[in-house]
Amino acid sequence: MPLSSSGGSAVTGGWGRGTTARRRVLDATSWLTTPLLPDDFLGLVNPLWSLRGLRGRVEQVRPETASAASLVIRPGIGWTGHRAGQYVRVGVDIDGVRHWRPFSLSSSPHRPDGRLTITVKATPDGLVSPYLVRRVTPGTIVRLTPAEGDFVLPEPTPQRLLFLTAGSGVTPVAAMLHSLAAQDRMPDVVLVLSAPTSEEVIFGPGLRTLAAGWKSLRLYERHTRTSGRITMTQVRDLCPDWRERHTWACGPAGMLDDAQRHWRRAGVGDRLRVERFQTAQVSGGTGGRVRFAASGRTAHADGNTPLLAVGEHAGVLMPSGCRMGICHSCVVRLRSGRVRDLRTGREHGDEGELIQTCVTAAAGPVEIDV
Structure with missing residues (x-):
């Protein structure tokens, strides 16, 4: 993500002072519910109370243009606020598969009700953005990560x-x-x-x-x-x-x-x-035959297509997340061959090395452990 800046503090939203007390109660009662934890029961009552992962509930889907919409989200326990200009990663389950994408927060951190807003533009060939704009309804639970990013105003703000x-x-x-x-x-x-x-x-x-x-x-x-x-x-x-x-x-x-x-x-x-919303890629690789060891499938890849896309087109169930090289959900083990980082153009390849398939292409014959 972009250049850094200094100053400013996050504004707490959603839970405030009750978070500490709630955690103490959970710790004190955990022995009563073994082998289940209090979080298991609280998650059934209200998913936003879960301590095992930050969640949010979509409370409103507000159209902005014919192809864009703002999602007003109530964040669950663990949300510590954001600075204007930061982004959040959102995880949604589509047809049984969880997908993560980063979206800029479009709401002010000073919003009095503690809600946050992301604004999404549906891309014609996308998967997650059309889902969020056209299919998500109020009440949907999504996964969240803490706010990130340095595209923010410094303190004091320039005049x-x-x-x-x-x-x-x-x-x-x-x-x-x-x-x-x-x-x-x-x-x-x-x-x-x-x-x-x-x-x-x-x-x-x-x-x-x-x-x-x-x-x-x-x-x-x-x-x-x-x-x-x-x-x-x-x-x-x-x-x-x-x-x-x-x-x-x-x-x-x-x-x-x-x-x-x-x-x-x-x-x-x-x-x-x-x-930048997308990672720039360097072109000009050689490509080669890719073998997916666990599934036994093979495919030919050019030097510019990420291994993640090559595997998916070959019918291989590939782990994935943000698809931008940020979240590391797509990491698999390289068994043999050399690969090329599409962001830098650098070739590398050691047996047993962990590679990110969403930003890595084949640089000759390759075998990966998936």
């Missing part, structure tokens, strides 16, 4: 900010803006939004209302279906003092790559922070 977003990249930025508004301390902010049309701007009505209520927040929208993709020259024209502003950028890889080059060439690369 002049530039936010550059496109598509669903607006989600962490919206959390920052609502957090600043909740604290009644909106600095001088330029917000650039890019989306295909006005109707497809995620949080469009709310952000327009927010900008109308704060003179220090200037909002610029770019609708790419009629005006084309935004360029860094246009960003410079919209915000002439961009060099002096601390900038947060989130969106497609192409836009972020352009921004990093632009800021670096101007000698102010240290003022730009970026958040």
Whole structure:
């Protein structure tokens, strides 16, 4: 995930002071329920009380655009809050298989009811995002991890900010803006939004209302279906003092790559922070025959396809999680051969080595223990 920043503290939500007392009661009564633990019974009464893994209950699914929705989630015991701009990993069970994906938190950490919100855009070829947008209903229990990420505002907050977003990249930025508004301390902010049309701007009505209520927040929208993709020259024209502003950028890889080059060439690369939703992959590998030892199946793989996808296409039950190289749920043992890390291009391969199949491709004949 992105560059780091300092300062700030998480805001506790959902449980507060009752958590410590509840844990003490569970510890004191565990001997009464052996071989079952109190957590087993509490999980039956209310899944949010379980201590064996952080859970959340979806309380509302709120459409944002035709292809995006916000899920309002009540977090269970163990949730310690978040900072605006951070993300959370969400685990959902689809057809009996648990899948994990990271999503930016789109709600302010100062929300008084302790709920959290993720905003999801359904991708046409996705599995989890369409499920969350179109199939999840209120009452659904999801798995959660503690909030993570360094795409946050430092303390003290700089007095002049530039936010550059496109598509669903607006989600962490919206959390920052609502957090600043909740604290009644909106600095001088330029917000650039890019989306295909006005109707497809995620949080469009709310952000327009927010900008109308704060003179220090200037909002610029770019609708790419009629005006084309935004360029860094246009960003410079919209915000002439961009060099002096601390900038947060989130969106497609192409836009972020352009921004990093632009800021670096101007000698102010240290003022730009970026958040990437997908791990960039390096192409150009050799590929080879892959043998899945436990299942006895074989498949031919090119040098650019992750072993996870190769196995799934061959009908092998592959362990997986975030599919981005973050959660390490896809780790398997390499029996023989060499593989290539799609993030760095580095080849490696030792017998018995543990590899991440979601970000690793074959670099010649390979046998893995799955």
